[in-house]
Amino acid sequence: MNQPIEMSMRNRTGIDRSPVDSQKMIDAANAYMPSSRGNGSALMDVEARYIQEADPVGTVAIPGTLKGAAKATMQMLAGRNAEVLVDKLGERLAFERTGTRLYDYFINKCEAAKSGAPISIDTLKRFRHEEAQHFMLVAGALESLGADPTSQTPGADVSAVASGGVLQVLSDPRTSVDQCLEAMLNAELVDNAGWDMLVKLADDMGLDDMSRDFQAALNEEDEHLMEIRQWYEQSTLAQAGVI
Ligand SMILES: [Fe+2]
Ligand SMILES: [Fe+2]
Structure with missing residues (x-):
């Protein structure tokens, strides 16, 4: 588990491993040119039609009856x-919830792998605790706007798709602590930019x-990003x- 990066004959992914076969493949590609004229632009035209006709990913739910504050x-x-603002809050809410789970996976990985990486x-x-607190903070902010924190916003939906790969890296038993660190860096970079955006939005509104x-949360996120990096x-x- 969590071996350092090593060279091995098991890796057969490059064409250099079989010069005869790869030359045959190159010769065949040169001999049999595409049977139809044109290029990739026809595909892009079809894609463009789908883009123009597509419904949006989702909508923001209408708040229930607004009361008091x-x-x-x-x-x-x-x-x-x-x-x-509600869309971006919904996005952050989903991200912080996943962030808490990411740290659960990462802590477990570090404890089980005993890699010797310089991690506390x-x-x-x-950090895990702070992600959970940020989740609660965003839930409270949504409620203060009369919005329902349990309703999914389009931003939350899209960001869950975008960050799905990070979760896959963290939950894969084969990945090393270092590979998980890079995935965590990926998440924290986006997280940091997300909080920065929320501070600006709340400020300007x-x-x-x-x-x-939000600024207090961003200060904590700054530390997460600096430490993970x-x-x-x-x-x-x-x-x-080299060191
Ligand atoms: Fe976060
Ligand atoms: Fe974070």
Whole structure:
């Protein structure tokens, strides 16, 4: 488990492993040219028609009856597209929930693999806890706008598709701690940009309390990103034997 990167004859993916066969393949490709004229642009034309006719990925749910504070907040946002904020909050909510699971997987991987990578499990546990807290923070922000945190927004849907690969890397028993570190870096880079966006949105919409809370979350996310990136770099350089 979690062997360092090694060279092996088991890897037969390159054409250099079989010069005779690969030459035959190249000769055949040159001998039998495509039977139809044209190029990839016809495919793009079909794709373009689908794009023009497609329905959007989803919609933002209409809030239920607005009461008290939520009513006051929504009145403050009159004239602004509050649904954009709700969409982005829904996206962050889904991401933080997945982020918590990513850290669960990563902590388990680090403890089971005993790779010797320069990683603090205690720090990972704190990051995991902060992801869970961020999830609760976003759920509260959605409720303060009268939105239902259990409803999926289009942004949440798309971001779940985009980050699906990260979850696959983390939950694969064969992946090394270093490979998981790179996947975590992938997630934290997006997470950081997402929080930065939320701070700007809340700020520009005059939601001062929200903006302050989001800035505090962004400060924690800055630390997640810095630490994961540092571990990733140190671990890769150590494996390469250059430090
Ligand atoms: Fe996060
Ligand atoms: Fe994070």
